[in-house]
Amino acid sequence: MNQALQLEELAVSRGSGPVISGVNLTVQPGRLMALVGPNGAGKTSLLEAISGVVPASSGSISIDGTSLTKLSRMKRSRLGLVHVEQGRTVFPSLTVQENLELTAVSAKELDQALELFPELQKRRHSASGLLSGGEQQMVVLARAFAAQPKYLLIDEMSLGLAPVVFLRLLPIIRQIADSGVGVLMVEQFAQLSLGIADAALVVSGGKVTYQGEANTLLAEPSVLHAAYLGN
Numbered sequence: 001m002n003q004a005l006q007l008e009e010l011a012v013s014r015g016s017g018p019v020i021s022g023v024n025l026t027v028q029p030g031r032l033m034a035l036v037g038p039n040g041a042g043k044t045s046l047l048e049a050i051s052g053v054v055p056a057s058s059g060s061i062s063i064d065g066t067s068l069t070k071l072s073r074m075k076r077s078r079l080g081l082v083h084v085e086q087g088r089t090v091f092p093s094l095t096v097q098e099n100l101e102l103t104a105v106s107a108k109e110l111d112q113a114l115e116l117f118p119e120l121q122k123r124r125h126s127a128s129g130l131l132s133g134g135e136q137q138m139v140v141l142a143r144a145f146a147a148q149p150k151y152l153l154i155d156e157m158s159l160g161l162a163p164v165v166f167l168r169l170l171p172i173i174r175q176i177a178d179s180g181v182g183v184l185m186v187e188q189f190a191q192l193s194l195g196i197a198d199a200a201l202v203v204s205g206g207k208v209t210y211q212g213e214a215n216t217l218l219a220e221p222s223v224l225h226a227a228y229l230g231n
């Protein structure tokens, strides 16, 4: 069986009309793909179509050979697809541990998720609303990891964070991929996300304008620039 999150000729329409078309991609377990592109390119819409927040207008989505295209959001998550949506926050009155208990498969997964974040272990019994913005994003990420995803979609983890705080999260996202999770990460800080990624996908104007090794884009900024411009 083909172990991967796979999209074939995926298209998405929103109120304004088509926003994504003809997307083909494969994310394998243990691999990290950075999805970058200009504002309004359709990156969030693409993640939302994969997890089932919005329907795909055509094309197919599958994980490990099982088609997701017609499945509800809940069924997709039961198959191991976890989506950290843009602007997702903690439940502030719940402690760190209680936030993780909402998704953790068992106490073992909860502890494994906390092991990724020594900062959170120390604050395990603190109300999450009392944590810093960066620590709250760690709770969001830990909560996603505690759900034991096979494939993880992460949308703009850096939103509202100082770059220095985001820099602390990047190696943890790499660690999550190295533990065997396939990660597709949308990020406005293209260079930083490409720096930890294996593969890159650039979307501009709703179409894929680059797909390949992340290193190639880091080594050739002109290729990245051209892809952003839709060339």
Ligand SMILES: Nc1ncnc2c1ncn2[C@@H]1O[C@H](COP(=O)(O)OP(=O)(O)OP(=O)(O)O)[C@@H](O)[C@H]1O
Binding pocket: 014, 015, 016, 019, 037, 038, 039, 040, 041, 042, 043, 044, 045, 046
């Ligand atoms: N809920 C919605 N209803 C109608 N149109 C939408 C909706 N959300 C997004 N769009 C439109 O879809 C297009 C793609 O937006 P999307 O948010 O997917 O892009 P993006 O690449 O994630 O942008 P950004 O980097 O600014 O978040 C835009 O033209 C946007 O106006």
